[in-house]
Amino acid sequence: MRRLLCLLLLLLGSTAWAQQQIAPDVWLLRGAYEAGKQPDGNSILLRGSEGWVLIDSGRHAAHAEALLKQAGGQLKAVINTHWHLDHLGGNALLRERVPGVQVYASATVDTALQGWLARSREQMLAAMKDDKLPSATRQMMQIDLDLLSKPQALAPDQRIREPGPLQLAGRRLRIGLESAVSGGDLWVFDEATATLMTGDLITWPVPFMDTACAEDWDAALARLEALPFERLVPGHGPVMSRADLQKYRQAWQTLQACAASSAEPRACSMAWIEALPGLIATEERPRVHAMLAYYLKSRLRAAPAEARAFCAAAAKDGH
Ligand SMILES: [Zn+2]
Structure with a gap:
């Protein structure tokens, strides 16, 4: 009973501190990244004179529900930073609950829904036919399959094709467009x-390179560094300062140099950790080593065609 009570308190606690005010009228809902579950990206709610604007809607229903608790029917617009399901999966539920909410995203969302995500859906459907598929994996896949069964509920109403100013719900925003x-x-x-x-464009504990064009990344980080920001909210991980971004970019350059050398993967992931003193918790290190070993193999040190599979023309086809 006592253990149950502790668990309940923990669960209550997690919903209570989930939303964090990081500036006047700016609220952050940190994306969860729990073992046995696919991640949610970070979400940010901005309150304007005419309602709320949301940046990224997460993947899981619980994440979208937490956002609705804050913004409710006053949610006017959603901007999806990119097409990964942990940043736009919540669109479906938000649209159901708040009819008329306007979704903004790059046109790459359409190409991905018809290309990469449609193929990923086919692959998951095939995998689900295997009786030996572990039930935890089956559950994770089912969440994504449910989202991908209604691609029109994920797609934007307004496509952003150029960088520039955008005023939503009385909030003045500047939008940038990158491709890394x-x-x-x-x-x-x-x-x-x-x-x-x-x-x-920034994630912790390492850059997520699954659909990345690594060679474009450093220039994108340089453009972010040039912006007059006072705080930065990454796609995954805690709020960062300008000094944190500078370290992050240097760590990225160190990682690139290591990838181009003959150093062991573990030496490269160690170099990444050491370039970010105080920014990667000790308990995160095993995950850093595992993820970077995977990205070195699948992306940074892959054959040119594979390493560049998501660069320029290839990405436009949603490959
Ligand atoms: Zn993400």
């Missing part, structure tokens, strides 16, 4: 509070 992570990555700069939301 997904072929069409938006960043959002909130003028009133100098808060920069980067989506997965």
